[in-house]
Amino acid sequence: MTAPQASSRPLVEAPIYRRKNCRLCAGKRLDLVLKLCPTPLEDDYRKADRLAPQKSYPLDLACCADCGHVFLLDVVDAGKIYSEYLYVTQTSLGLGEHYDRYAASVIGKLGLPAGCFMVEFGSNDGTMLRAFQKRGLKVLGVDPAAPIAKAATEAGTETVADFFTAALARRIKAERGPAALIAANMVFANIDNLDDIAAALVELLADDGVFVCETGYLLDNIKNLVFDNIYHEHLAYHSVKPLAAFFARHGLELFDAEAVDSKGGSVRFFVQRKGANRPVEPSVAAFIAREDAAGIHAAAPYVELARKLDETRARLHDLLGGFKRQGKKIAGFGASHSVTTLAHHFKLPPFLEFIVDDNPRKQDTFMPGYHIPVFHPKALLERKADYAVILPWRFSGPIRERHAEFARAGGRFIDVLPTVEVL
Numbered sequence: 001m002t003a004p005q006a007s008s009r010p011l012v013e014a015p016i017y018r019r020k021n022c023r024l025c026a027g028k029r030l031d032l033v034l035k036l037c038p039t040p041l042e043d044d045y046r047k048a049d050r051l052a053p054q055k056s057y058p059l060d061l062a063c064c065a066d067c068g069h070v071f072l073l074d075v076v077d078a079g080k081i082y083s084e085y086l087y088v089t090q091t092s093l094g095l096g097e098h099y100d101r102y103a104a105s106v107i108g109k110l111g112l113p114a115g116c117f118m119v120e121f122g123s124n125d126g127t128m129l130r131a132f133q134k135r136g137l138k139v140l141g142v143d144p145a146a147p148i149a150k151a152a153t154e155a156g157t158e159t160v161a162d163f164f165t166a167a168l169a170r171r172i173k174a175e176r177g178p179a180a181l182i183a184a185n186m187v188f189a190n191i192d193n194l195d196d197i198a199a200a201l202v203e204l205l206a207d208d209g210v211f212v213c214e215t216g217y218l219l220d221n222i223k224n225l226v227f228d229n230i231y232h233e234h235l236a237y238h239s240v241k242p243l244a245a246f247f248a249r250h251g252l253e254l255f256d257a258e259a260v261d262s263k264g265g266s267v268r269f270f271v272q273r274k275g276a277n278r279p280v281e282p283s284v285a286a287f288i289a290r291e292d293a294a295g296i297h298a299a300a301p302y303v304e305l306a307r308k309l310d311e312t313r314a315r316l317h318d319l320l321g322g323f324k325r326q327g328k329k330i331a332g333f334g335a336s337h338s339v340t341t342l343a344h345h346f347k348l349p350p351f352l353e354f355i356v357d358d359n360p361r362k363q364d365t366f367m368p369g370y371h372i373p374v375f376h377p378k379a380l381l382e383r384k385a386d387y388a389v390i391l392p393w394r395f396s397g398p399i400r401e402r403h404a405e406f407a408r409a410g411g412r413f414i415d416v417l418p419t420v421e422v423l
Ligand SMILES: [Zn+2]
Pocket: 022, 023, 024, 025, 026, 027, 064, 065, 066, 067, 068, 069
């Protein structure tokens, strides 16, 4: 899930609280391992008529000394973010095909027969559920964004407009029976109260039912320098070891895990009732061994990451400061959740005259906090930018390809990571 419509946000500031204990084990020994620059709500790109100073919230990453869970200490109220959620999955190119492959893979792996009952929470407009529906499963979506739930239901994928809780799970089970499959995609990291999610799974799963969950993967994020995946909507940065212990405490069992090459590295894991019929696959121990070897449940890799980010910021300031002194015009490319984190942490906006983005919903808005204007990419040529800093750096290749005209006209793109480079 990403990118609510820019104009959808209320002007009120979001409520926030700072966690005093671990989300997964309730342990109180929390180590602050990474401190990024505070930012406003990362997707609060505003139109000119709503421009007002935006409050920034800390991006402090803690690691639980007891179980290794890594998470943001400050929790911004989910209701504020999701009840206004106007993003529609289908508008994201390629996701339909991704879910088609996903449905085929999960159904095949678990041997799910046609007619069995499946629930997805955080189901958005039902794009993923429809891939399962097409293959004969009875599906029900759960999503707190009321307008999207309504639209999904009208389009033929019944969706309850609510948060997935133990109380709702009880109601669903009473009305429709237990679920053979419960799914959550790119939403697990956004949920504060995971104890209640576990309780909901215990309520609703059939005896041989499976919970399948895809979420960002901490080890890949660290290894690949994807620190810009850290923003307020993502409360947690999951890894297999703390999750396996968490589910075990709730009478459940994480029995399989797969690497998924999306969003800078993700993991898909499978959970059943403890002692249900599926064996625990060697993949679980293999994931945990890799996590232990990388030391991601303690401070060292984050210290190294912070050092690398400091070094990158210094190089960028040298380079861009030099161009500025020569009177060159520098623009930024990209306006997204991740860009808010990256631009704030590297303190780039003072160097950028404007930003461009392909997404029409972002055009004619202003970047959260710094209020730099976001234009259509044609502004690169029209406003005669000399340089364009590629802020969503993982997509540097496709961006340069799509906007080759800028380079042909003499413009130069700049990469920020993994190394600062004028292209
Ligand atoms: Zn913990």
